[in-house]
Amino acid sequence: MEDILSLRGDVPVYRQVKTVEGPGKRHSIADVCRPDTSKKEADRTAESSYLGKLFMGKPLPEGTRFTLIVNETPFADLYPFACERGGKREPVSSATHAKVVGKLAGLSLRDGRDVGWCVDRLDVLITARTTEHVASEAHRRLVPLIKDYLGQEPLVTEVDEVLSGLARDPDAAGLRHPIDQVH
Known part of the structure; x- marks a missing residue:
C-alpha cells in the first residue's frame, strides 16, 4: 500500500x-x-x-x-x-x-x-494494470522456473520465447479452463 x-x-x-x-x-x-x-x-x-x-x-x-x-x-x-x-x-x-x-x-x-x-x-x-505490468509479473514468475530447468540464469530472449509460447498455446501450460477443452 x-x-x-x-x-x-x-x-x-x-x-x-x-x-x-x-x-x-x-x-x-x-x-x-x-x-x-x-x-x-x-x-x-x-x-x-x-x-x-x-x-x-x-x-x-x-x-x-x-x-x-x-x-x-x-x-x-x-x-x-x-x-x-x-x-x-x-x-x-x-x-x-x-x-x-x-x-x-x-x-x-x-x-x-x-x-x-x-x-x-x-x-x-x-486503474487496471497495463500490459507492461502484466509482462513484468510474468517475467518475474517465469525466470525462477526457467533457471531451474536450464541450471543457469536465462537470457531475456529465452524468457520472452517461453512467454510467447504460452500465449500461443495455453493448453501447453494448462492455462485453459477445463470447460473450454470440451469444444
Missing part, C-alpha cells in the same frame, strides 16, 4: 494505492474499513483500516479530497464511490454513506472534521 499526497493549489488530495493479486479478489466496504489483523488485538481499530489510515492524522482544510486507487472493479457496495480519473463521482446513497461511517465510528480526525465529512470527499479510482 502506498500513500500519496498531491496538491491542487493549497488543497491536499490524499491518495492511497491498494492492489489485490489473484483472481476473484475485490475490495468492498467491509474490506476497506476492516481493522488491520496483523496488528496486536488492542491496536485493531478503525484507525488501522485502509480508510482509517487515509483519513487520519492529516490536515483537512476545505476542499480536501481522498482517493483510494484500486486495480480491480470493487464489489457493488463500494462501487458507488468510483469515478473516472479527473472526473467527479455521482452522489452516494445515504445507506452506503451510513455503512462506511458506522464501520469507521470512533475515528478522531483533525480540524474538527468527522468521518462523514471525509466519506463525502472519498473517490475510488479503478
